[in-house]
Amino acid sequence: MNLFAEILIAASLVISGIFGFVGSYGLIKLKDSIQRLHAPTKATTLGVGGVLVASMIFFFADTGRLSVHELLITLFLFLTAPITANFIAKAYMARNLRPGELPDSTGSCGWSVYDDPPEAVQED
């Protein structure tokens, strides 16, 4: 493995370490659940991403073959992280907020956490 590849791998690992740390630190620092949600959904993406990039470069430099497992991990992460965040946000809204504390929706119905969809309203 040549020096250039080693430098790239080391740099990716350090970057991922920094962002992973900042993401975790955000969990302590920010003041309520909905703010804390921002730290793991974003700062950690680059934290995991850096490790994956380092892994791809390592296997490419070591074996000469492109490894695609890392791309799949990225794909699955991008699919699952927003959904988890959305669930946590909804749980937070249902537990801690009243409808009046949020801005009104611009449509004819309220937010789905508090209001039923139009069909269900008509059935009543």
Next chain:
Amino acid sequence: MLNKLIPHPLLSLTMLLVWLGLVNTFTLGNLILGTAFGVIIPMVTAAYWPDRPKVGRPVKIVEYFAIVLWDIIVANVQVAMIILFRREAEIRSHWIPVPLELTSAEAITVLAGTITMTPGTVSATLSADGSCILVHCLHTDEPDAVRDGIKARYEGRLKEIFQ
């Protein structure tokens, strides 16, 4: 006939590519097995895909992915800066309702995912009729600019892709 056999060509292709990625080696056997998965799984799950979104313009999709990927990196740095260098009292969070012009469920899902992954925003919920999405912004002084940014940067492009 072909429609019956491959009810969802995009899903079939995705199954094949994900399978090849999972085994991480390209051989004829894996290609055949992946194709078999790509045919069988969409057939079995066809009942769960009542409307297939029309996805067009591959160039636009690639462009969209590139933009989102770049924005994710920028978002990471921005959020890290806010966490590290702003005092707690100085972080002004906002709830921002964003009216939607997208109608297909798949397009809205992609938009919500994009909002969560990119600059300082998390998509929280939809309005009950799906015409408006509620976004939480970690720190901004101009909520309207964030809303317009989301509409111009992501929704406009998704509208071209999904219609």
